[in-house]
Amino acid sequence: MDLEGLEVEEREREDFAGYKLRPTLIVYARSEEDVVRVVKYARERRIPLVPWGAGTSLTGATSCEGCILLDLSKMDKILEINDVDWYVRVQPGVNLARLNEELERKGFFLPPDPASSFLCSVGGAVVEGSGGMRAVKYGSFKEWVLAVRVVLADGTAVKLGEPLRKNRAGYDLVHLMVGSEGTLGVLTEAWLRITPLPRKKVITVMAFLRDSEAAANVILGLRKARVLPEFSEYMDVDVIKALNRHLSAGLKESEGGVLLIAVEEDQLDDVLNVVKVNSQELVMAEGEEAEKLYSLRAQAAIALKAEAAGAKFLAEDVVVPVSKLPEAMMKLKQMETKYGVRMPVIAHIGDGNLHPNIMVREDASATQLFEEVARMAVEMGGSVTGEHGVGVQKVNVMREQVLRSNGERVLSLMLGIKRLFDPEGILNPGKYVEAAAASRRLT
Numbered sequence: 001m002d003l004e005g006l007e008v009e010e011r012e013r014e015d016f017a018g019y020k021l022r023p024t025l026i027v028y029a030r031s032e033e034d035v036v037r038v039v040k041y042a043r044e045r046r047i048p049l050v051p052w053g054a055g056t057s058l059t060g061a062t063s064c065e066g067c068i069l070l071d072l073s074k075m076d077k078i079l080e081i082n083d084v085d086w087y088v089r090v091q092p093g094v095n096l097a098r099l100n101e102e103l104e105r106k107g108f109f110l111p112p113d114p115a116s117s118f119l120c121s122v123g124g125a126v127v128e129g130s131g132g133m134r135a136v137k138y139g140s141f142k143e144w145v146l147a148v149r150v151v152l153a154d155g156t157a158v159k160l161g162e163p164l165r166k167n168r169a170g171y172d173l174v175h176l177m178v179g180s181e182g183t184l185g186v187l188t189e190a191w192l193r194i195t196p197l198p199r200k201k202v203i204t205v206m207a208f209l210r211d212s213e214a215a216a217n218v219i220l221g222l223r224k225a226r227v228l229p230e231f232s233e234y235m236d237v238d239v240i241k242a243l244n245r246h247l248s249a250g251l252k253e254s255e256g257g258v259l260l261i262a263v264e265e266d267q268l269d270d271v272l273n274v275v276k277v278n279s280q281e282l283v284m285a286e287g288e289e290a291e292k293l294y295s296l297r298a299q300a301a302i303a304l305k306a307e308a309a310g311a312k313f314l315a316e317d318v319v320v321p322v323s324k325l326p327e328a329m330m331k332l333k334q335m336e337t338k339y340g341v342r343m344p345v346i347a348h349i350g351d352g353n354l355h356p357n358i359m360v361r362e363d364a365s366a367t368q369l370f371e372e373v374a375r376m377a378v379e380m381g382g383s384v385t386g387e388h389g390v391g392v393q394k395v396n397v398m399r400e401q402v403l404r405s406n407g408e409r410v411l412s413l414m415l416g417i418k419r420l421f422d423p424e425g426i427l428n429p430g431k432y433v434e435a436a437a438a439s440r441r442l443t
């Protein structure tokens, strides 16, 4: 087995979060057959193989030293949009925003919308189980993947699942792939559920808040009022300042930050009742104006990266139960004071998913603060990751969470799954479950 005829490159890469990748070779796949060849080639030579979609992982999930980096960005065809069975069949390298543009032309959409959707690949979003702004109403990729084709570690290509809403034939291997971070197989095709575009008018309410706890109180109020928004996103004042500075957003810099809540028209009064008592000022937007606000929110991490200006940039992704949001917001402020740093918060606040961003020059205190935030979430019955995954960045805290919440037996079951799928440890080794289990020497 060789790589003759495949497009290859020898150079280094860096992902969005700044992790350096030093592969021995980058190989571009254009078909599933190419993927099979590369996997067999890597396996024969015992070379680690790391799949690459678009490199927007925030956790070092594509980092590699001496690996073969399998670039799937050229497998970018939308193979079928089925407007009766309501699915789309795609290759992994399709850009997620492009896919939604195509779907919109036919009156459909694929709701999970990570803020990186204009950059990331569908394959990357599936294997990361990505969430994003609309997850509060529609869930993450977990809820939208029907079936996949995968090349396994021995080079066999298999199809898992069927493009059906209901299918109980066997263990659910499809959803084992969702969130597997390239450690169980290489995704070469996916059937994703699609749904008609909403027909009711949607209005975005922008609330300027007194403080960050007010944002949490609005969310609690909406839950009690049984309001399910299209999205509910929070950005604190430092995020707004970064957007103004780097993207000329022109947003008012109110001390408590900004909450964006989009709802169908018939729920607007309920939203206003809750928001008014917690905010200093309100603005309502529709159409292009609302889209601009949504797009600014999507670019918040880009603005923060510019703000970090080369400093260490660690994006947290913790989840807390919604009922614990006020406590979590208060504790984040206390940690800022304790460490003497600003920790700008972007949040999919409606589902308790918080992204405090740590931007400091000194490595040791960054890691310490990072782990303290993650532990706070676990202690509240939450999670160290809602959507960004684990990669290399969250190995320790993921281990702590699983051991505390689920137990050692569960971590060793997870390791067993990795070994079953990849007995020789070729696929994206030394990360995620394997690394979390190894550090406790589970066998």
Ligand SMILES: Cc1cc2nc3c(=O)[nH]c(=O)nc-3n(C[C@H](O)[C@H](O)[C@H](O)COP(=O)(O)OP(=O)(O)OC[C@H]3O[C@@H](n4cnc5c(N)ncnc54)[C@H](O)[C@@H]3O)c2cc1C
Pocket (backbone or CB within 6 Å): 016, 050, 051, 052, 053, 054, 055, 056, 057, 058, 061, 062, 072, 092, 113, 114, 115, 116, 119, 120, 121, 122, 123, 124, 125, 126, 127, 128, 129, 130, 131, 132, 133, 181, 182, 183, 185, 186, 187, 188, 301, 302, 387, 388, 428
């Ligand atoms: C500005 C910004 C905003 C973001 N906002 C969000 C957000 O709101 N919500 C969210 O969930 N995430 C978010 N992310 C994180 C990230 O964008 C998502 O996880 C994204 O879906 C990853 O896609 P990718 O194509 O870039 O994957 P990559 O970064 O290339 O890869 C991610 C992982 O998937 C593996 N992989 C990639 N393709 C395949 C394949 N075909 N088969 C097997 N394994 C594969 C890689 O090996 C790696 O382990 C954000 C990132 C950025 C930079």
